[in-house]
Amino acid sequence: MTSPVELVRAMKEIVGEQHVIHEQNKLHVFSCDGYVARQALPRAVVSPANTEEVAAVVKWLHEHQIPFLPRGAGTGLSGGAIALNNEVVISLARMNQLLSVDFENLRAVVQPGLVNLTLTKQITGDGYYYAPDPSSQSVCTIGGNLAENAGGSHCLKYGVTTNHIVAAKFVLPDGEVIDVGQPYGDAVGYDILGLVVGSEGTLGIATEITVKILKKPQAVQTALAMFDRVEDASNTVSAIIGTGIIPAAIEMMDQLAMQAVDKSNFHVGYPPDIEAVLLIEVDGLAAGVEEDAERVVEICRQNHVRTVKIAESTDERALWWSSRKMAFGATGRISPDYIVQDGVIPRSRLTEVLQRITEISRESGLRIANVFHAGDGNLHPLICYDSRVPGETEKAIRVGSEVLHVCVDVGGTITGEHGVGIEKIEDMRYQFRDEEIEAQIAIRRAFNPNDLCNAGKLIPEPARCVEVKQARRIIEQNVEVFSGFQEQTAVTAPDSTS
Amino acid sequence: MAKAEPELVQMSRHVSAFRWPDAPEEEKFSVCVHCGFCLDVCPTYQELKDENHSPRGRVLLIKEAAEGKLPLDESVIDPVFTCLDCRACETVCPSGVQVGSLIETARGQAHAAYPPVGRAGTVERIFLRGVFPHRSRLRAIGKFIRFYQRSGLRTVVRKTGALSVLPHAAREMEAVIPEIAADMAVDALPERIPARDAKKGTAVLFTGCVMDVFFAHVNEATARVAVRNGLEVLVPREQVCCGALQIHAGDREQARIMAKTNIDVFLATGADYLIINAAGCGAALKEYPDLFRDDPTYGQRARDFSARVRDISELLVEVGFEAPKGHINKTVTYHDACHLCHAQHIRSQPRQLLRAIPDLKLVELPDSERCCGSAGIYNLTHPDMASALLERKMDDIPETADAVVMGNPGCMMQIRLGVHKRQRDLDVLHTVELLDEAYQKEAAEQ
Numbered sequence: 054m055t056s057p058v059e060l061v062r063a064m065k066e067i068v069g070e071q072h073v074i075h076e077q078n079k080l081h082v083f084s085c086d087g088y089v090a091r092q093a094l095p096r097a098v099v100s101p102a103n104t105e106e107v108a109a110v111v112k113w114l115h116e117h118q119i120p121f122l123p124r125g126a127g128t129g130l131s132g133g134a135i136a137l138n139n140e141v142v143i144s145l146a147r148m149n150q151l152l153s154v155d156f157e158n159l160r161a162v163v164q165p166g167l168v169n170l171t172l173t174k175q176i177t178g179d180g181y182y183y184a185p186d187p188s189s190q191s192v193c194t195i196g197g198n199l200a201e202n203a204g205g206s207h208c209l210k211y212g213v214t215t216n217h218i219v220a221a222k223f224v225l226p227d228g229e230v231i232d233v234g235q236p237y238g239d240a241v242g243y244d245i246l247g248l249v250v251g252s253e254g255t256l257g258i259a260t261e262i263t264v265k266i267l268k269k270p271q272a273v274q275t276a277l278a279m280f281d282r283v284e285d286a287s288n289t290v291s292a293i294i295g296t297g298i299i300p301a302a303i304e305m306m307d308q309l310a311m312q313a314v315d316k317s318n319f320h321v322g323y324p325p326d327i328e329a330v331l332l333i334e335v336d337g338l339a340a341g342v343e344e345d346a347e348r349v350v351e352i353c354r355q356n357h358v359r360t361v362k363i364a365e366s367t368d369e370r371a372l373w374w375s376s377r378k379m380a381f382g383a384t385g386r387i388s389p390d391y392i393v394q395d396g397v398i399p400r401s402r403l404t405e406v407l408q409r410i411t412e413i414s415r416e417s418g419l420r421i422a423n424v425f426h427a428g429d430g431n432l433h434p435l436i437c438y439d440s441r442v443p444g445e446t447e448k449a450i451r452v453g454s455e456v457l458h459v460c461v462d463v464g465g466t467i468t469g470e471h472g473v474g475i476e477k478i479e480d481m482r483y484q485f486r487d488e489e490i491e492a493q494i495a496i497r498r499a500f501n502p503n504d505l506c507n508a509g510k511l512i513p514e515p516a517r518c519v520e521v522k523q524a525r526r527i528i529e530q531n532v533e534v535f536s537g538f539q540e541q542t543a544v545t546a547p548d549s550t551s
Numbered sequence: 552m553a554k555a556e557p558e559l560v561q562m563s564r565h566v567s568a569f570r571w572p573d574a575p576e577e578e579k580f581s582v583c584v585h586c587g588f589c590l591d592v593c594p595t596y597q598e599l600k601d602e603n604h605s606p607r608g609r610v611l612l613i614k615e616a617a618e619g620k621l622p623l624d625e626s627v628i629d630p631v632f633t634c635l636d637c638r639a640c641e642t643v644c645p646s647g648v649q650v651g652s653l654i655e656t657a658r659g660q661a662h663a664a665y666p667p668v669g670r671a672g673t674v675e676r677i678f679l680r681g682v683f684p685h686r687s688r689l690r691a692i693g694k695f696i697r698f699y700q701r702s703g704l705r706t707v708v709r710k711t712g713a714l715s716v717l718p719h720a721a722r723e724m725e726a727v728i729p730e731i732a733a734d735m736a737v738d739a740l741p742e743r744i745p746a747r748d749a750k751k752g753t754a755v756l757f758t759g760c761v762m763d764v765f766f767a768h769v770n771e772a773t774a775r776v777a778v779r780n781g782l783e784v785l786v787p788r789e790q791v792c793c794g795a796l797q798i799h800a801g802d803r804e805q806a807r808i809m810a811k812t813n814i815d816v817f818l819a820t821g822a823d824y825l826i827i828n829a830a831g832c833g834a835a836l837k838e839y840p841d842l843f844r845d846d847p848t849y850g851q852r853a854r855d856f857s858a859r860v861r862d863i864s865e866l867l868v869e870v871g872f873e874a875p876k877g878h879i880n881k882t883v884t885y886h887d888a889c890h891l892c893h894a895q896h897i898r899s900q901p902r903q904l905l906r907a908i909p910d911l912k913l914v915e916l917p918d919s920e921r922c923c924g925s926a927g928i929y930n931l932t933h934p935d936m937a938s939a940l941l942e943r944k945m946d947d948i949p950e951t952a953d954a955v956v957m958g959n960p961g962c963m964m965q966i967r968l969g970v971h972k973r974q975r976d977l978d979v980l981h982t983v984e985l986l987d988e989a990y991q992k993e994a995a996e997q
Binding site: 189317 | 582584586587589592601608612627647
């Protein structure tokens with residue numbers, strides 16, 4: 054057994070005195086990420102400066118069998134960076150350099166702690182940008198984007214993170230450093246990079262990432278369309294895509310989401326009685342964009358839009374986008390706490406799923422705001438709750454789960470871009486059969502045999518499921534004995550029978 | 552009895568660490584949803600990359616201290632005092648957390664729990680309580696510095712190395728103290744200056760402490776441009792320093808005393824506006840009601856007072872200003888003082904004034920809303936962080952600029968220091984200095 058003193062001394066030797074935080078009271082701020090429904094204290098936070106230091110830290114922890122996990126900006130929405138097992142948190146925030154850019158071949162090599170938007174800012178002067186744009190792009194890191202396979206508004210046309218990362222230096226859970234992917238061309242042999250992207254920090258830590266960069270489009274037009282009925286907005290989305298236009302983005306917000314964001318610094322002034330707003334962007338060569346924008350406006354009109362307008366200035370366009378991108382945080386204006394869900398559905402089922410969500414909201418008594426990437430059917434229901442009310446956190450988690458099950462039932466999935474983390478780990482069972490989960494666990498074991506690297510995230514342990522079911526059966530058969538513990542069991546073992 | 556102990560232990564854990572009045576309010580910290588959008592705009596997080604020194608981290612620490620999950624010890628106090636109180640986080644916060652107010656009230660708790668000792672204690676005793684609240688002592692200090700500058704004493708002191716008794720940060724500042732005017736504006740200006748042309752309103756000129764000792768000419772320029780644009784200007788002699796530095800240091804008790812004086816003096820004049828040309832003071836004056844949350848009488852008076860406070864650039868745009876006809880053939884860049892842009896949301900007005908000056912070319916300062924490190928007396932209490940931020944600010948100032956313009960005396964001192972250290976040929980000016988110069992030239996050209 055390694056003593057805390059030994060751990061701290063070893064870590065300080067590798068990364069330097071001032072880059073190790075270990076005093077209990079200074080670890081509180083690392084007790085959760087953007088998902089606040091669960092909290093746990095790490096045993097230390099270590100901030101390495103480069104690949105060698107990350108490898109040395111991991112190697113030492115592996116040798117001493119101490120669990121660990123990587124953390125970027127801590128903006129993840131599924132709890133991937135929460136130290137459930139009292140892990141050592143390896144913070145990559147200091148590794149925030151743009152290492153090199155190759156404009157001719159459209160590649161950039163970055164450290165994982167580089168903020169997504171900072172990459173774009175650093176190359177924008179030359180006319181280039183990095184396409185995936187999660188709403189948190191002004192603060193989230195490319196390393197975190199890789200771990201979660203982050204999406205974003207413009208992924209409708211340009212694809213998600215996995216389509217933009219071509220290679221990475223990767224520290225395996227035993228401290229060995231490997232190169233995955235190919236800076237140019239596609240994977241040769243097994244696509245290990247494809248496996249690593251979206252692995253939520255369970256297979257190792259990326260320390261140098263080669264990404265594709267793109268030339269900025271020649272022209273951009275953005276339309277804001279306000280609808281009296283959700284159904285009309287939804288039909289508009291299908292109609293636009295049906296005509297063969299692939300907009301850069303089609304975003305939707307419902308009434309409650311509009312209300313929240315209009316109370317923030319990013320006030321647009323949506324009429325209070327409209328049911329849905331669409332933000333539609335087309336980009337590309339100047340000539341085509343003009344024409345596409347006109348057709349988009351026309352389609353909105355055919356679908357009974359109340360008002361539709363094209364942004365007249367970059368300021369106006371920026372405000373519309375801020376209004377959309379700040380919508381999650383702005384929910385704080387209308388509710389003390391919220392959980393953001395992240396289901397995906399076939400686009401054509403949008404109206405029906407939204408109706409179902411409205412029913413779930415009514416049944417549970419919890420308000421649900423909806424913000425989503427309508428173009429690719431990626432829903433973000435924001436479940437409003439108050440953690441100070443006993444039992445409401447658990448209720449919100451259950452409601453989130455119910456919404457995801459609706460998504461799966463119509464042929465969708467439980468996550469589009471936020472990852473599974475701890476938030477949706479139980480919902481994996483709803484999406485996959487035990488055999489499928491077993492197969493994923495086998496892959497994880499191949500990389501992470503001792504399960505030291507971010508254990509308890511992404512893939513549920515089937516064994517635990519069996520144990521929980523068995524425990525439940527015993528409790529049910531002995532109600533009198535266990536009656537005092539019932540409430541507690543409901544909290545720790547949610548939903549496997551419901 | 553066996554059961555009583557765990558309950559007591561549990562209770563003690565949930566007793567707030569904030570045990571004094573005027574504590575950070577739950578309705579303010581509970582607004583934070585922990586999204587983290589504030590991290591990357593926070594200058595201290597950018598430098599340290601430690602979430603304890605980020606807005607979201609600080610709000611969490613304040614919340615946990617309030618809930619009794621953390622004691623009011625170094626783990627809370629250090630981050631709360633390392634904060635620049637620049638409020639860049641408030642600009643981006645989608646949820647509307649008032650981080651500035653939380654930080655200031657938390658500092659109030661720390662101040663009550665551990666009255667400052669050592670260097671901070673000395674600074675507070677001598678300056679924050681001893682000098683700034685008293686105009687006669689401020690005046691005496693101004694006179695002394697002027698004597699020091701003009702008598703040859705400065706040359707002697709610098710040569711003999713006598714300055715080495717001062718801490719490094721103060722020694723650096725000594726080098727860039729501007730030439731002190733013979734009189735502070737509050738003494739030099741008439742108590743009532745009639746408006747030129749049609750009168751648009753009456754305005755009290757708030758002369759402040761640092762501004763009036765170091766930059767009395769800026770106060771005088773402010774009075775001239777106000778009068779030029781139809782405002783009758785009053786300069787009540789009884790006004791005192793606004794108390795912003797005391798609020799930043801957590802000394803809310805002293806700040807309240809000063810605030811009461813200013814509120815009484817201003818309301819007695821019946822003026823329409825109170826003009827302020829220092830961003831930090833403007834923010835503090837507009838936030839006086841926050842100091843009197845538990846005082847219904849002064850709470851209402853503070854609200855009446857604050858509703859009439861205007862930054863000079865804000866007021867000129869609001870009542871309408873006449874574009875000057877005098878030409879200034881210079882290239883300038885504009886630095887957004889944190890307490891103008893983040894705390895008072897004033898961004899376009901100073902630029903509007905500058906753009907109205909014929910021939911003046913305004914070039915953009917990259918990341919102009921990032922703190923320069925001055926932050927009140929932060930550059931004296933946290934010299935390392937302040938100097939790192941100053942270096943970044945200096946790196947950003949375009950090569951083509953003849954002057955860097957701003958609306959806050961703290962920033963002016965700090966950037967003067969940067970110019971001095973880098974030996975750059977760059978003027979450091981207040982927005983109204985340029986506007987006033989253009990009006991003066993117009994008169995001369997006619």
